[in-house]
Amino acid sequence: MSTPINRRDFLKLAGMLPLSFATPRLLRTLGTPPQQGHSRNVIVIVFDAWSALNISLYGYQRNTTPNINRLAKRAIRYHNHYAGGDFTSPGTSTLLTGVLPWTSRAMQGNAEVVDYYETRNIFGAFKDHYRIAYTHNKWAGTLLRQFQSEIDELIPTEKLLLGSYDKIIASLFRKDEDLSSVSWARNMRIKDGGYAYSLFLSHIYKALQEEKIKDIEPLFPRGLPTNSSDNGFTLEDATAYITERLGSISQPFIGYFHFMPPHYPYHTSKEFTDAFLHDGYIPLEKPRDLFAREEDKNLPLKRRLYDEYILYCDKEFGRLYDILERTGVLDNTWLILTSDHGEIFERAFSGHNIDALYEPVIRIPLMIFEPGRETGMDVHQTTSAVDILPTLAHVTGKEVPEWAEGVILPPYSAAQQIPDRSIHVVRAAKVKKYDPITIGTLIQVRENYKLHYYFGHPETPGDGLVRLFDLNADPEEMNDLAAVKRETAAELLNELKTSLKQADAPYQK
Ligand SMILES: [Zn+2]
Incomplete structure (x- = not known):
């Protein structure tokens, strides 16, 4: 007697097939062969809250990225890359729209962009591609949902979360408006021995889920990776699902995949728990900042937990890369590795979404893996998240959209050199969208100088506060030059205020 649905079929159906089952051969078979002569697919991988300052490839003393170090030998490695903001909404919107938060107005927590960018974004720029996206992060999800008319397949967040019935529902029924699915969903929940539409199926699903979590929990001694409001997830699940989808969908495609780790809570896997416990690393002591809210004595511990979580991201990125390479996807795909913003453990700050924008909060990794490229390259010029959209458009043979604020990055720009320009990072979390x-x-x-401009804060009454650092001479931002190099500070401030005025022009009352 044959079983109508076996465990493997079900796991596959529900997108929970462990990686060991998703063999390269399967992916090969399912994948559409690459089009000759066109390297047109794009995959953007975002690890949330990932500071460039904690990455060994960029000079961090702890070896947090052994796999990426290995793979990046073939990548374009951008060493001075800035996020558009200091937390998910401004950071992610900058990457996706190619404009800064003061233009898209996605400046607040869980913000959307102004309507104009609903279709003017990375998905709208790749209309001839199959556009697929996923995020664990709810605030990034808000933006993806806003762009949904330009996305062919927006994988529901719940699909790659563990332990909720909603995940099963979402994975089996994608259309919310499907009333039959709603009633099916209701009936699938077994409550107090109540009626279930299919007792058989609902029991199977429940057992499978429980079994899965029971198996997984011991692998994460600090708790399952989570976005704080769910029951957890694993990057292994995400890798398995995404690589399987990428092997199945039509080409050319553009995939945007935004994972929560190494964002707080720092729940690394067992393999990396305490990896840096006795390494003797002592971070540089820095003075408590004016904007620090509380004395934080556990910064070295938090930093270590964060660094150990990065090891988990590094390992999974390595695995993801190896699968994509083995299955031939990378032969025809531009792979981008980056983040939405950084994370800080100094000056009595921990985390992000803070008023002081020191380097660890806004400097993020950027690596571009070009199809067929065997030798790496280091780019030390200052670059911004706004540059990614124009660069991807350019390298895939498209016109750079007229709305994009960034430039085509070296080595892909014709000039080979970024024009003389200033990079901006915008934090205006307390400002209403249209104010x-x-x-x-x-x-x-600008060049080696970094100007901080604080205004309107209770801590900075009057004209606000300006700080100036020479990043070449003082990368740790220890010597404020604002009072020493007054002319430079004034010139930079003037330029910054002019840019702000232009961005605000439509909202002046
Ligand atoms: Zn984020």
């Missing part, structure tokens, strides 16, 4: 920015923190980086 002028009267309270916030803005950063302008």
